[in-house]
Amino acid sequence: MAIEIKHLTKEFGPKVAVNDLSLTLNDGQVLGLIGQNGAGKTTTFRMLLDFIKPDHGTILFDGQPITQAIRKKIGFLPEERGLYQKWTIEQQMLYFGELHGMKANTIKSELKRWLKRLEVVGKPNDKVQTLSKGNAQKVQLIATLIFQPQLLILDEPFTGLDPVNTSLMMREIKQFSDEGARIIFSAHNMASVESLSDHLLMLKNGNTVLSGATNVIRESFGRTRIYLESPISDAELLGIEGVISITPSNLGRMLKISDEAVGRVVFERVTSSTNYVPAFMQTPPSLDEIFRTEVAATEVKL
Numbered sequence: 001m002a003i004e005i006k007h008l009t010k011e012f013g014p015k016v017a018v019n020d021l022s023l024t025l026n027d028g029q030v031l032g033l034i035g036q037n038g039a040g041k042t043t044t045f046r047m048l049l050d051f052i053k054p055d056h057g058t059i060l061f062d063g064q065p066i067t068q069a070i071r072k073k074i075g076f077l078p079e080e081r082g083l084y085q086k087w088t089i090e091q092q093m094l095y096f097g098e099l100h101g102m103k104a105n106t107i108k109s110e111l112k113r114w115l116k117r118l119e120v121v122g123k124p125n126d127k128v129q130t131l132s133k134g135n136a137q138k139v140q141l142i143a144t145l146i147f148q149p150q151l152l153i154l155d156e157p158f159t160g161l162d163p164v165n166t167s168l169m170m171r172e173i174k175q176f177s178d179e180g181a182r183i184i185f186s187a188h189n190m191a192s193v194e195s196l197s198d199h200l201l202m203l204k205n206g207n208t209v210l211s212g213a214t215n216v217i218r219e220s221f222g223r224t225r226i227y228l229e230s231p232i233s234d235a236e237l238l239g240i241e242g243v244i245s246i247t248p249s250n251l252g253r254m255l256k257i258s259d260e261a262v263g264r265v266v267f268e269r270v271t272s273s274t275n276y277v278p279a280f281m282q283t284p285p286s287l288d289e290i291f292r293t294e295v296a297a298t299e300v301k302l
Helices: 041-048 089-099 104-117 133-145 163-178 190-196 214-220 233-236 261-270 287-301
Strands: 002-012 017-027 030-034 057-060 076-077 151-155 181-186 199-205 209-212 225-229 243-249 252-256 279-285
Touching: 002 041, 017 041, 017 057, 017 181, 017 199, 030 041, 030 163, 030 190, 041 151, 089 104, 089 133, 089 243, 104 133, 104 225, 133 151, 133 163, 151 163, 163 190, 181 214, 190 214, 190 287, 199 214, 199 287, 209 214, 209 287, 214 279, 214 287, 225 261, 233 252, 233 261, 252 261, 252 287, 261 279
Parallel strands: 030 181, 030 199, 076 151, 151 181
Antiparallel strands: 002 017, 002 057, 199 209, 225 252, 225 279, 243 252
């Protein structure tokens, strides 16, 4: 089964917020939605959640239009967290769980399991206002996941999280994906998008700039990056035709090359008998580099 978006368009007066967007998200797939502020990400989320109606196009959830019953199958984590500060954790879960058709006893038992699973420092009867920021964010995530949604929409889920809690959040997203849930999330941290998403959608001023499998998109830009650990000097490397630049990296140095074929020349040079090469890896540009390149390119076109 799938989420199908066909020719989706939304206008606010003269501004086209989303223009002719089409995509399909199958069971277990994770879509990373990227773009600058104002690109159309939030508007897309709001249409998926049926908060606003598109001017043109359709959204189908397993072949059906979005209805109130289908909305109960959708979990939404907003960028602006919305917990009631004076309520207890349990009160929050009873409220959100019952909205999605859960029974009180089930909610209470599931809450205990989730508090342990997410390592929340807090008890069900603790008020949200007494929690640390990190634990409050975990409680917000529990409210999104506790009813086992079939579609997860996460708006900037990693904002404000430390590395440990970011890893924990990513683990849970991956687990839901493995269990068949469809997931759409937005993030400004391209490393998170690259490691978590198997599909990618990039918007710019409401228009689709990139759409498809993440690995296919990266490969389409060519394997023009070499990560190298070797005693060979920068000067000698820059003397190789097609080596554009060298920058430090956590793997030693990163070489930007003009095309993939230059990689063989570099490899032959650094693996000569006089050089020991602990690391050599030729890859496509990172998603962060691709994002910056595409933003710059579309700005020139505009």
